[in-house]
Amino acid sequence: xxxxxxxxxxxxxxxxxxxxxxxxxxxxxxxxxxxxxxxxxxxxxxxxxxxxxxxxxxxxxxxxxxxxxxxxxxxxxxxxxxxxxxxxxxxxxxxxxxxxxxxxxxxxxxxxxxxxxxxxxxxxxxxxxxxxxxxxxxxxxxxxxxxxxxxxxxxxxxxxxxxxxxxxxxxxxxxxxxxxxxxxxxxxxxxxxxxxxxxxxxxxxxxxxxxxxxxxxxxxxxxxxxxxxxxxxxxxxxxxxxxxxxxxxxxxxxxxxxxxxxxxxxxxxxxxxxxxxxxxxxxxxxxxxxxxxxxxxxxxxxxxxxxxxxxxxxxxxxxxxxxxxxxxxxxxxxxxxxxxxxxxxxxxxxxxxxxxxxxxxxxxxxxxxxxxxxxxxxxxxxxxxxxxxxxxxxxxxxxxxxxxxxxxxxxxxxxxxxxxxxxxxxxxxxxx
Amino acid sequence: xxxxxxxxxxxxxxxxxxxxxxxxxxxxxxxxxxxxxxxxxxxxxxxxxxxxxxxxxxxxxxxxxxxxxxxxxxxxxxxxxxxxxxxxxxxxxxxxxxxxxxxxxxxxxxxxxxxxxxxxxxxxxxxxxxxxxxxxxxxxxxxxxxxxxxxxxxxxxxxxxxxxxxxxxxxxxxxxxxxxxx
Numbered sequence: 314x315x316x317x318x319x320x321x322x323x324x325x326x327x328x329x330x331x332x333x334x335x336x337x338x339x340x341x342x343x344x345x346x347x348x349x350x351x352x353x354x355x356x357x358x359x360x361x362x363x364x365x366x367x368x369x370x371x372x373x374x375x376x377x378x379x380x381x382x383x384x385x386x387x388x389x390x391x392x393x394x395x396x397x398x399x400x401x402x403x404x405x406x407x408x409x410x411x412x413x414x415x416x417x418x419x420x421x422x423x424x425x426x427x428x429x430x431x432x433x434x435x436x437x438x439x440x441x442x443x444x445x446x447x448x449x450x451x452x453x454x455x456x457x458x459x460x461x462x463x464x465x466x467x468x469x470x471x472x473x474x475x476x477x478x479x480x481x482x483x484x485x486x487x488x489x490x491x492x493x494x495x496x497x498x499x500x501x502x503x504x505x506x507x508x509x510x511x512x513x514x515x516x517x518x519x520x521x522x523x524x525x526x527x528x529x530x531x532x533x534x535x536x537x538x539x540x541x542x543x544x545x546x547x548x549x550x551x552x553x554x555x556x557x558x559x560x561x562x563x564x565x566x567x568x569x570x571x572x573x574x575x576x577x578x579x580x581x582x583x584x585x586x587x588x589x590x591x592x593x594x595x596x597x598x599x600x601x602x603x604x605x606x607x608x609x610x611x612x613x614x615x616x617x618x619x620x621x622x623x624x625x626x627x628x629x630x631x632x633x634x635x636x637x638x639x640x641x642x643x644x645x646x647x648x649x650x651x652x653x654x655x656x657x658x659x660x661x662x663x664x665x666x667x668x669x670x671x672x673x674x675x676x677x678x679x680x681x682x683x684x685x686x687x688x689x690x691x692x693x694x695x696x697x698x699x700x701x702x703x704x705x706x707x708x709x710x711x712x713x714x715x716x717x718x719x720x721x722x723x724x725x726x727x728x729x730x731x732x733x734x735x736x737x738x739x740x741x742x743x744x745x
Numbered sequence: 746x747x748x749x750x751x752x753x754x755x756x757x758x759x760x761x762x763x764x765x766x767x768x769x770x771x772x773x774x775x776x777x778x779x780x781x782x783x784x785x786x787x788x789x790x791x792x793x794x795x796x797x798x799x800x801x802x803x804x805x806x807x808x809x810x811x812x813x814x815x816x817x818x819x820x821x822x823x824x825x826x827x828x829x830x831x832x833x834x835x836x837x838x839x840x841x842x843x844x845x846x847x848x849x850x851x852x853x854x855x856x857x858x859x860x861x862x863x864x865x866x867x868x869x870x871x872x873x874x875x876x877x878x879x880x881x882x883x884x885x886x887x888x889x890x891x892x893x894x895x896x897x898x899x900x901x902x903x904x905x906x907x908x909x910x911x912x913x914x915x916x917x918x919x920x921x922x923x924x925x926x927x
Contacts, residue, residue, distance in 0.1 A: 347822040347840060348796035349833035386796060409794025411827050418794065418827060 351384045356412035357581050358420040359545060362491045364460075366424065367434060368399055370712070377589060380581060384409065384418060393422070402426045426455040436464075439742035441653045443660045444469045460484040470652045473510055473644050473661065473668040476531075478502035492541045496551075500533040509666035510644075520695045522670045524609040524641030525567045528557040531645065537573065549575040552605065557643055569643050570605035571613075574598045591621040599646065611640030615672075628680040634691075636672035648672035650693045650703070657689055658705035658727030658738045669693035671700065683712040685725065704730040709740075764917035766874050768925040772861040773815075775803065775874050775917065776854070782913050783823065783832070783849045787880045791825035791832070798822050798837070798881035802902045803860050806873045810916075815862040818902065820881075823852060867922055874917040879906050 358376050360366060368376075372395050379388055389407050397405040404425040412418045430453075437449040447470040453462045460483070467477040482498040506514075506527050513519060514526050537551025555569040577595040599613040615636040622629050634655065636648050647668030651661035655674050674691030686708050692700040709725025725740045764775040787797050798820055805815040820837040832852035836842040836859050844855035857876075879901065906912040 346796075347824065347835045347837065348794075349824040349826045349845070350794050353828065384794075407794075409827055416828070 346384070346386055348384065348386050350409050350418060351386070353384050353409075353412075353416055353418045355380050355382055355384055355420055356414060356417035357545075358422065361408070361421045361423045362486050362494070364424075364486065366396075366400055367436070368396065372396060372399055379420075380589065384420075389420065396422065396424065400424055400426070401430045401432065426457070430455045435743065437466075437743070439470055439653045439740070441470060442739040444652065447471075447653075458486040458488075460486060471649075471654075473506075473647060473649050473666070474527075475505045475507070476502040476645075478530075494539040496535075496537045496539070498533070498535040498537070500535070501530070502532075503530050504528055507662045507666065509662045513666040520667060520670075520697070522638065522641055522695055522697075523644070523647070523667055524569070524611060525557055525559075525643040527560055527644070528567070529560040530558045532556045532558075535573070545579045547577050549573070549577070553599065554605070555643075555645075567643070568606065568608045569601050569611075569646070570607035571599045571601040572605070589621075589623045592619070594618040601640070601642070609641055609643060611638055611642040611646070613638045613642055613646050623680075626682045628678075630676075630678040630680070632674070632676045632678075634672060634674040638670035642670065644668065648693050650674060650691050653740045653742060655689065656691045656703060656705055657687070657707055657725065657740060658729040659703055660738075664703065665693050665695075669695050671696055673700070680711070683710045685709045685711050685723075687725075687727075689727075706730065764874050764876055764915050766872075766917050766920055766925055768864055768922065771864050773805065773864050773867065773874070773922075773925075774858060774861045775876055776857055777876070777915055778850075778854075780857075780876075780913065780915055781850070781853060782878050782880070782911070783853055785911060787823075787911055788849075791823060792827075794825070794827050796822050796824040799856065800879045800881060800901055801856060801860050802877045803862060804875045804877075805862055805867055806875065807868050807870055810873050810875070814868060815866045817860050817862045819856075819860045821856045821859070823856075864922060869922065871919045871921060873919055876913075876915050877902065878913040880911040 358380055372392070375392055375395065379385075379392065382388070393405040393407060396402070402424045406423045406425070408421040408423065410419045410421060432453045432455075434451050434453070435448065436451050437447070439447045441447075447466075447468045449464050449466040449468075451462060451464045453460065455461075462480075462482045462484070464480040464482075465478075466480065467475075469475040478501045480498065480500045482496060485495040488495065504527070511527060514523070532555070534554040535551060537549055539547055539549040542548050551573050553569075553571045553573050555571070557567045557569060559566065575595060575597040577593075579593045580591070582590045594617065596614070596616045598615075601607040601609050601611050603610055613636070616634070618633045620631045632655075638646060638648070644667065647670060649661045649665070649668045650656040650672070651659035651664050655676070656664075661668075671694050672691070674689070676687060676689040676691075678685055678687040686706070688704070688706050690702055690704045692702045694700040705727050707725050707727035709723055711723045722743045723740065727738050727740060728735055729738070764777050767774050767776065782799065783791065787799075790797050799822075801817075801819045801821065803817045804813045806812050807814045822835045822837050824833050825831070826833060826846075829846060831846040832844075832849060834844045834847065834852050834855050842859060844852065847855060860876075
């Protein structure tokens, strides 16, 4: 369904029905939208298939503007054309459905990529003056309900290990009317370590909760299914067969085969006063079990919540993350802080060179136009050790990048709060 | 050709009972309780919250069915209130003329009530009324700039409907103006 604007009928005479009404401004306003649903307020705009499409920041801003406004077929049609152009889709259509609040409606966007699209992009590029560069290059091909994504990546930021390699993922979209999505992912990484990590692994004080030593590479085979339980709540379940190849190649590989489950909720609200709110919450559980012939046995819990409130040019964002690992988990599962997202400004290897099995983190970010100031606090520790809370503050700018505006950029300087010294850390990146 | 013909027939719905003409206040109107055009693809679009335009052409022929002596053209914009689950219709030529909170059959009847030909233009003798309705495809280029006008509607009805376009055609039995109920 594509919305069509039917403008005011021009003055005409229809075989004996002469004359047309004079249109004043009120009439024009009335005539601008002949859809009875134009009296309702848009409560949310979401994609039907729950995919995370990459849209420009200006398109996202257009969506934000529409949320909270009255339904306008002209505006929605314009947005559809824009999304269609950006995604190079065959067709983009809308549905309007009842909202949760009275007199409010949800707009559901359906992207038809039946014609087949191949898209190349750089979904992530980060420079951290402590960790160096991390980046991801992606080629995504879509044909009808089938999507194939291949990523080349180098990541020295998110995990304790530095890994580079390839991710290949196939998704079968839109099963059961878009309520089920099946996927299969294959990952192959080469791993490298900071000297402090290797030293900690080899030392007598190596944590007993560390499930394997350093490995030179790892392979992952991961089938999964995502169910839309009740929009916008989704549940993903699957299996992860991870093989860790030890650095001495003669040694036997270690397996970390796990059941994976993720519950995710993502919702946006906008009231008549222009107050915008967004909540993104998730809980994931990875349970490696001998029932899957796993050499390591552990469970990993991670809960995350992000709340954003904005009005006009100002915004406040709160992030909360908590995690716990029980059993002996390998390095890639262990928690780290002090990267380019959490506890900015700290060096993760100084905090814990082998990561921890407990994590608690909170941050508050205030934004005014493109300016950002933030405060981070968190701790990563091992169950047997006391938690030490670390804090940091920072300032930065964030926004679009003209023709590269598909991803927001961030340039920030973060200061870890500790006694005796102030060492600023510079973080620059795209598509955080 | 055979395929095109079968698609054409498949897209066209013809009421079996036929139009019933009425005369009131110097205007000839028609009714047909058996005619339902809020169906199928158009109805699905309406339930999805879209506004769906329908083009109507009412013609009256005299002497023979091909001798058209009067014609009226209208575009009606139908939409479906997702909260009240009722239909709304606006006559696009004059958007002050609208029907609100209607059932599907009432919305269909409202459209028929709001297209007419003046009886003063009709000759005495045997007459036939013919009504044609077409749904407007969303991809169809609608009148640009100043909006839909008479010329556009005439052009629309001067060419055959496309296979993918829903359309309906219904005729009256022969009648005489003087024999119609006032």
